[in-house]
Amino acid sequence: MNSLTTKQKILEASIRLFNWNDVANVRLQQIADETGISVGNLAYHFKNKEAIVQAVYENLFDDFQQILSAYLISPKLTDFGIQMEQYLRFFTKYRFYLIDLFEIDRSYPQIMERWRNCIGKMLLQIRKRLDYYVNSGIICPEPAPGIYDTLTDNLWSTIVFWVPRQMLKEQPSDEAAFKQATWAHIKPYLTSKGRDEFLLEVQPIMLS
Numbered sequence: 001m002n003s004l005t006t007k008q009k010i011l012e013a014s015i016r017l018f019n020w021n022d023v024a025n026v027r028l029q030q031i032a033d034e035t036g037i038s039v040g041n042l043a044y045h046f047k048n049k050e051a052i053v054q055a056v057y058e059n060l061f062d063d064f065q066q067i068l069s070a071y072l073i074s075p076k077l078t079d080f081g082i083q084m085e086q087y088l089r090f091f092t093k094y095r096f097y098l099i100d101l102f103e104i105d106r107s108y109p110q111i112m113e114r115w116r117n118c119i120g121k122m123l124l125q126i127r128k129r130l131d132y133y134v135n136s137g138i139i140c141p142e143p144a145p146g147i148y149d150t151l152t153d154n155l156w157s158t159i160v161f162w163v164p165r166q167m168l169k170e171q172p173s174d175e176a177a178f179k180q181a182t183w184a185h186i187k188p189y190l191t192s193k194g195r196d197e198f199l200l201e202v203q204p205i206m207l208s
Helices: 006-021 028-035 039-045 049-069 077-093 101-107 109-135 147-168 175-189 192-207
Strands: none
Touching (some): 049 077, 147 175
């Protein structure tokens, strides 16, 4: 028995269609067809497309907040690896976000403001994590002022834009390649302690 409610099925169908066609090009009839219900039944749950978009983004922000909440549960490098995996699943599920960035900014300014807030928190977490790893002796002290700010931006860009970049290059978005891409930013700054931890705890997971 399928435990999803009709409302949940509508939102899952909308996400799939947004990913395939982007938000602006999806019609209510398409959502109804993808869900396997009538437009009348769809209207019973959501009065219009704007209500569906708002509900999809509520789910998106809830999922993003769950990832932010997983910050530094463990002091080890594997903790960052787990959060990276969560981000990969998130940006794969909601890959329409980047396609529709300017449309959302124009048509749903409140949503865009919440996005900016989420991205700001994500950047802050990455930067604080680097500081924590410096203090823990896992990565070396900042070689020069601003280096770790740049590293933060590079990590953020890779995490956020890796999935669409792979799509543009017509290459698979597999987890192993994503991990290689993200850890490549950090590995040059690992101390001997950090390299030992990486080899013992992170690399086996990357290769599994």
